[in-house]
Structures are given as structure tokens and as C-alpha cells.
Amino acid sequence: xxxxxxxxxxxxxxxxxWFGDFHVLKGISVRIGRGEKVVICxxxxxxxxxxxxxxxxxxxxxxxxxxxxxxxxxxxxxNIEAIRRETxxxxxxxxxxxxxxxxxxxxxxxxxxxxxxKSEAAELAMSLLERVGIPEQAHKYPSQLSGGQQxxxxxxxxxxxxxxxxxxxxPTSALDPEMIKEVLDxxxxxxxSGITMLVVxxxxxxxxxxxxxxxxxxxGQIVEEAPPHEFFAxxxxxxxxxxxxxxxxx
Amino acid sequence: xxxxxxxxxxxxxxxxxxxxxLGRWLKENLFNTWYNSLLTLVSLWFVWVAxxxxxxxxxxxxxxxxxxxxxxxxxIGTYPRGQxxxxxxxxxxxxxxxxATAGTAGGRGKRVAAWVAPxxxxxxxxxxxxxxxxxxxxxxxxxxxxxxxxxxxxxxxxWLAGAWxxxxxxxxxxxxxxxxxxxxxxVETSAWGGLALTLILAMVGIAASLPIGILLALGRRSSLPVxxxxxxxxxxxxxxxxxxxxLFMAHLMVPIFLPELRIDKVVRAMIGLTIFTSxxxxxxxxxxxxxxxxxxxxxxxxxxxxGPLTMLLVIxxxxxxxxxxxxxxxxxxxxxxxxxxxxxxxxxxxxIARSVIANPRWLGLQAEVFLFAGLIxxxxxxxxxxxxxxxxxxxxxxxxx
Numbered sequence: 001x002x003x004x005x006x007x008x009x010x011x012x013x014x015x016x017x018w019f020g021d022f023h024v025l026k027g028i029s030v031r032i033g034r035g036e037k038v039v040i041c042x043x044x045x046x047x048x049x050x051x052x053x054x055x056x057x058x059x060x061x062x063x064x065x066x067x068x069x070x071x072x073x074x075x076x077x078x079n080i081e082a083i084r085r086e087t088x089x090x091x092x093x094x095x096x097x098x099x100x101x102x103x104x105x106x107x108x109x110x111x112x113x114x115x116x117x118k119s120e121a122a123e124l125a126m127s128l129l130e131r132v133g134i135p136e137q138a139h140k141y142p143s144q145l146s147g148g149q150q151x152x153x154x155x156x157x158x159x160x161x162x163x164x165x166x167x168x169x170x171p172t173s174a175l176d177p178e179m180i181k182e183v184l185d186x187x188x189x190x191x192x193s194g195i196t197m198l199v200v201x202x203x204x205x206x207x208x209x210x211x212x213x214x215x216x217x218x219x220g221q222i223v224e225e226a227p228p229h230e231f232f233a234x235x236x237x238x239x240x241x242x243x244x245x246x247x248x249x250x
Numbered sequence: 251x252x253x254x255x256x257x258x259x260x261x262x263x264x265x266x267x268x269x270x271x272l273g274r275w276l277k278e279n280l281f282n283t284w285y286n287s288l289l290t291l292v293s294l295w296f297v298w299v300a301x302x303x304x305x306x307x308x309x310x311x312x313x314x315x316x317x318x319x320x321x322x323x324x325x326i327g328t329y330p331r332g333q334x335x336x337x338x339x340x341x342x343x344x345x346x347x348x349x350a351t352a353g354t355a356g357g358r359g360k361r362v363a364a365w366v367a368p369x370x371x372x373x374x375x376x377x378x379x380x381x382x383x384x385x386x387x388x389x390x391x392x393x394x395x396x397x398x399x400x401x402x403x404x405x406x407x408x409w410l411a412g413a414w415x416x417x418x419x420x421x422x423x424x425x426x427x428x429x430x431x432x433x434x435x436x437v438e439t440s441a442w443g444g445l446a447l448t449l450i451l452a453m454v455g456i457a458a459s460l461p462i463g464i465l466l467a468l469g470r471r472s473s474l475p476v477x478x479x480x481x482x483x484x485x486x487x488x489x490x491x492x493x494x495x496x497l498f499m500a501h502l503m504v505p506i507f508l509p510e511l512r513i514d515k516v517v518r519a520m521i522g523l524t525i526f527t528s529x530x531x532x533x534x535x536x537x538x539x540x541x542x543x544x545x546x547x548x549x550x551x552x553x554x555x556x557g558p559l560t561m562l563l564v565i566x567x568x569x570x571x572x573x574x575x576x577x578x579x580x581x582x583x584x585x586x587x588x589x590x591x592x593x594x595x596x597x598x599x600x601x602i603a604r605s606v607i608a609n610p611r612w613l614g615l616q617a618e619v620f621l622f623a624g625l626i627x628x629x630x631x632x633x634x635x636x637x638x639x640x641x642x643x644x645x646x647x648x649x650x651x
Contacts, residue, residue: 056552089552091545097564112555158553
């Protein structure tokens, strides 16, 4: 179903989700503009990961509407696959395919989903590996790489589908501290390119620097929503203040 | 840095690397206490008795002439002697493919020689006829030729896999022949026998049960209740039934239920073996599928891949890799289980062995004949398990992290 084109690439209206009896998302309404960088933060269990996963239907919502790039997410598999093609996702645990080389990991989607020629896909993959800074690892297997390198491959794999939206689900939470920077650097560079980015993260430095807007989740709701300077300098809600004091002064 | 417990051990408790001398080693390990000395002596006596009496039997008492006298039926049953070239052709096909596979898989030349040289040597040592020796020589040459032609050509392996796949119908075609043809007349399956029949039954069982097993495993995990119920019911029914029963059912019941369809006796045995192995294969594959983490499905789906594509390109390759040892184990037991078809009157290797010892001329020579049959079963099973270990090692790199 096509909804009238607008500047907003993601529109959520009163999105609810339950895991059994547990009400994870309690009416999320948010609009995200084309090219906007949005950081989502909040305490664990607040529903931020679940929310980002509803946007490409890895979790399905039970009430409300989600419209991504003019297509509404329903049970229609065609719509779901169309949206997934436009949406890249980077996971906390990387989820690279262990039986394929780095290059094959990146070309799999373009070849089989985008029907790209093998040689073209390989060229694209190599240029993406240059971009994330590890072209020399192309023919290794994921298990031979460090965590930071694996996450950079995962970013390249998502970018190879040439998505309009990139979803990051805690991309640095499984990394050793010394590898966090290399991944954040790639993400910073990516933010310059004009792609729409939604990032669930606890990296407040990154949020301050890159985000156009910060959404603060608590108990399945968006409690506060503000540009970074406002969010960090003058948080309005008690819950946000508490969270910031815990995360910034630990 | 933390200190490891090994680093904290005093040097004196570390195991000694090399014994000072044989005498000292014996004293320290076998004769260090009076009861260990006693145990050593008793064990030595047992070993001596076992070896000496076996050797006395093997070199003095045993009448090995029963083997060469019956070698042809043991190997090919009652297949028409004038048509034996067809079996040789099949064997040579397999020899070439085996050599080529060893080549593409990056097997070392020495290793291939280690497998082939004993065969060549044996063909010269044992009392074989010269045509047989020539053909065995050709088989050895083809293994070596395939190895040299395909050495290091990893890219060709999909073609090779295809060639293996088509070698099965090709071998069956060679064995069956063409109705009413002069050069390659039809040979009814009642004339198939010996090792050739054993190998064909195992080969068909292996080639058919793996894909059927994969489908059953996927069926069992299907979200459609009808499919998952039917798959589960079939798997559990077969797994709860002994193979002998299934073979009898295939042998006796199929003609009763489907009297118009006159299915050949050998084909019925193939069906029985395939159904039996498929059920176990399905459980092996299901185990592999369960071991693939949820994140793999999510990553594939997030790329926009459809369900079947995700299964084919991402999930199954990982699942099958993880269960290669148990799949090969299943193949080995299938190979040995083919010996049960002797019960429904097929003359496979064991069936022929039994008919040889029933012959009054060779009365009382069970030990010789069964030992020979056992040796052949072992030889093939051992080759299978060794190649499985090689595959595992070759894939060791790509284990999921």
C-alpha cells in the first residue's frame, strides 16, 4: 500500500507490541525525516531494541501503523521483503555468516536479492571494504577477524544492498573497549553521506556528535525527544536525568 | 596478567618428555609394583596365546583356497561373465572421480599413493587372472590420472559434485543395460550379487537418503501443521522399527498392496534401506538445524532474502557442516546394514558368502569366508570414516565462532 510521499522516511503511529503478557512497546509515535540521524537510548529492557527491530519486521507489532519509505508494514511478505531491501541492519552480535568469506558475506545479498552480476558485486564489496578500512581481509573467514573488524564487515554487508536506511542495534556493545572507536569512526563517516540512520547505543559521545535528535526510551515509551545539546544540557524528565547521571558518571 | 594454573606448577611434577632408556621405561611403567608386574605378565601371556593360535590357524590350518575359488561370485554374484566389462567400466568411472576429488580437495600425493599402492601390490600378490590385474592396474592409473589432472583446481569442485551425482544413474544404467540390445543386453537384478550389489545398494541408499532426510528435517520444523505432523509421524514410525522388519515389509507387503506394480526385488530392498536411513538422516540434519543461531536467520532476512533462499544459502550449509561426522557415521552403518538384505534372499556379499559355505565342497570353512567378507566391509567403512575426517579437517577453519 502506498501512502502519499512525504519528507518522512519512517512514520510510526501508536505502535504497540506484547511479548506474551509483557507490554514492550506502549504506543510509540515518531516520524523520522529523510537523511536524519537519530540515536535511541534508554535503560535496558525499555524496548529500544524491540522498536528498531519492528522497523524491518524482525519483530512484528500488534497495534498501530509503521510506514517505511511509503510502504506500510503488514503481513504481506512482498512488502516486508521490499522494505528489508531498503533497510540495512547491523546487529550487536555481528551475525556474519561463518561459512562464507568476508567477500562472500558482502556479495551474497547483492547477487541473490539484487540480482547483481558476480563481478560487479565483488567490485562493490571491495570498494565497501576499502571504505570500512579492511580490504586486505576480503578472503578471510569471519572467525579469523577481531570483533571490531567483524562489525565493520557487517556494516559493509548492510551497505552493499545500497539501503536508504541503516538500523544499528547496539553495534558496539559486544566489543572490547579498544575496538569501539574503529567501529564508531566508520559510523561517523557514514553519517556524512546523507543516509538515514537509527542507532541504538549507549555511546553518548557519539550521540552528542552525530545525532540530529535523541529519543529516550523508558518502559516502552518515548519519554523525551530532543536535539543532543538540549538533551544533555537540559533534560526535562526525572527519568532522563537519572539515566544521564548514571551513564555519564559511572 | 593472571597466572595460569599450569604456570604455577612446580617443574618437578611436569611429565617427563622422553624416557632415559627402554629398560628404565619398562621398569617405571610396567614393572613398578608387584601387582603391575603380575598384570603385565598375565597380559603378555594372553597376547601371546591369541596371536600364536591365530597365526597357526591362518598359516597352517586355514584353507584359503576357498577365497580365490569363489572370488568372482563373491565380488559380482552371478552377473553374466561376458558382461563383466560393464562392472569394470563402472569401477573405472568411480576410480577416476575419486582421484579427481582427492586432487581438488588438496589431498597430498603421498596420501593418495598410500591408498592405491596396497591395492596394486595386492593385485600382484594374490592369485588373480591377468585380465583382472590389467583392469585393476587401469583403475589405479585412473585414480592417479584424475589426481594429477585436477590437482589444486579447487574451482572445479561444483563440476565434480555434478559428475558424482550423474555417476549414480550412469552406473545403474551400465548394470541394467538396454532391453534387447546386442552389445549391452538387459541383466536382471536377480543376477546382481556379491560386493557389486552391496556397493550399489549402499550407493543408492546414500544418494537418496540425504536429500530425503533433509526434506523430512525441514518438514518436521515446518510451520504448516500438516507437513510437520506427517514428517514427524514418518520419522518416528521408521525409527521405532528394526531395519529387518522394514526390509520384510518392503519385500512382502509392497507386492500385496500394489500388485499391478511389479517392483523388482532389488528395487524394493533399495526403497526399504532408503526409507530407513532417511529417517535417521532427518534427525541428524534436524540436530544441525537447531545448532544454527537465530541471528543467522535474522541477518539473512534483514538482507531481504526470502525464506527458501535463507535456508539454502545460509542455514543448510552451516547445519550440514556441523553434522558431517554423524552423516558419515550413518552412511557407514547403512553400508554395513545392507548385509541384512541376505535375509530377503538377495545375494549380496554376505549372501554369497553364506551360499559358498553351504556348498558341500567348502564345508566347515565359515571362518575363512566370513573373515574375508568382514575384511572387505572394514576396508570400505574405514575408507569412508577416513575421508570424513579429512573433510572435517578441511572445514575446520570455517567453524562457527
